[in-house]
Amino acid sequence: MSPDSVFQLCSTIALVAWLILLIASPFWPSVDKLLISVVITLFAIVYAWLIFQSFNPDDIEKFNTLDGVMQLFTDKTAVTAGWVHYLAFDLMTGIWIKKNAQKHGINHWILIPCLFFTFMLGPVGLLLYLIIRLAYTKQYFADNY
16 A cells, blocks of 8 residues: 555544544544454554555664654655554544543533544643643642643
8 A cells, every 4th residue: 555545544533533533532432442352453553554565774863863854754654554543533532522521521512622632733722721621620730740
């Protein structure tokens, strides 16, 4: 399977998973288990497969500089691996936001902007959630992280 095909397939799966998290999760409590056991696990396997395909022991030194990391991302397989990495971690963060909000009694519909921005801009969505949680709990380091 080409990096382009993997990119398209994983992006489509991620979009469906996010829609499930956004729309179905208030009505389907065990959806988190499905998303983690199927989608996140699939992304982890695809990521490992892509890294295995593009790994070169000489590339380890490139992680020490910005120029080196930029060189790593000139290969389509490596960029696709990076993309799948983002998809997996952003979705996992979205699941955490949903679960943490439930622990703190934050209404799911208030989370929609947080989840949208987590899907599109990762840390921005997490930051937005932390601000909302601060407003609800009156403490930044709320219990039950």
